[in-house]
Amino acid sequence: MNDDLIRQSAEIIQGSSKGIAFTGAGISTPSGIPDFRSHDSGLWQSVDAMAVASIWGFRQNPAGFFEWFYPLTELILAAKPNVAHKALAQLEAMGKLQAVITQNIDMLHTRAGNKTIYELHGHLREATCIHCFTVYPAEPIIAQFLKDKQVPHCPKCGSVLKPNAILFGEQLPIQQLLASQEAARRSDMVIVVGSSLEVAPASDIPILGKRNGAKLIIINLEPTPLDSMADVVIHENAALALPAILSCLESTSI
Ligand SMILES: [Zn+2]
Structure with missing residues (x-):
């Protein structure tokens, strides 16, 4: 894993107080889903x-x-929440994240302890x-x-x-979508975890944040269409990258 990218991510999160996380299937595959x-x-x-x-x-x-x-x-x-889900719960408890916006239907963010969760699917x-x-x-x-x-x-x-x-061909839940967009507009940091960012309109959330001045961190195994606009891109398993960022954040070195 690239230590510089981990440190850069930790520094961005350190400076944020209204961050959002946008998560997809990749955060739950280490949980067996x-x-x-x-x-x-x-x-x-x-x-x-x-x-x-x-x-x-x-x-x-x-x-x-x-x-x-x-x-x-x-x-x-x-399935049980894995260390990546738990890291996001910890970031919310530390006052760094205001919401988790997810494409997953598995409810693992709730079980990991996050409080504000918008389930787009x-x-x-x-x-x-x-x-x-x-x-x-x-x-x-x-x-x-x-x-x-x-x-x-x-x-x-x-x-x-x-x-x-939400099945293919169904509308996304409108209240959840509007609340997510509002959270993205207010955000100072967007961390994408395990999403290929290919399913609109959900995938527009990180763009909304970025346009409003948020820093963008992308953690996904594969490249995404938004990699070029991100401040940090980590092509890595979320269950490895997120705990590494968290421990860097918690260390006194930054
Ligand atoms: Zn009936």
Whole structure:
């Protein structure tokens, strides 16, 4: 790992008090959750995933969706926050981060202890009836689903229940998106962790911050389209880079 880049990142964070973190699948892969939009994740084998994991696919063939969704749900429920999630929780506690904005549905930022989290692609805490729109706590529904693998139905009207994860073809939750954009405009530092920054409009968040004067740190295994505008780019596993930055920040040397 490049010590200079770690130190530069720590210095930027040191000088910030209104930072935001923007996270994607790469922060959760060390917790054992594959990038479910990535074709090498294994979750896509033998299915036309774009169709299965889309809102139109869901409405046409809920059983196909839930069959695809089953292994992902199992992985998410078994996963634990890793050192990268915990480092972000610590940065919030230190007054460096005002919010975490995430593309992940795995709820690991909540479990790591972050307080202000905007989940742009939804979560698995609730499920909604696609006909009468009644919202239910997802925990008992998921427990039942993992037991019997049956498509869950609405107790009120009998229609299918959809987890409150955002599928392909669905709008992002508008309140979460607006709050994220506002946090980006106010921010003095944006740290991108494990996102390829390819899915708009979510990927515009770091650009908004940068345009308003924030410093931009990108930690991602692969290059991203925003690398050229970043102040620091670290092509590294987040579970290695973030703890290194944190310990540099905590040392008295800067
Ligand atoms: Zn219903």
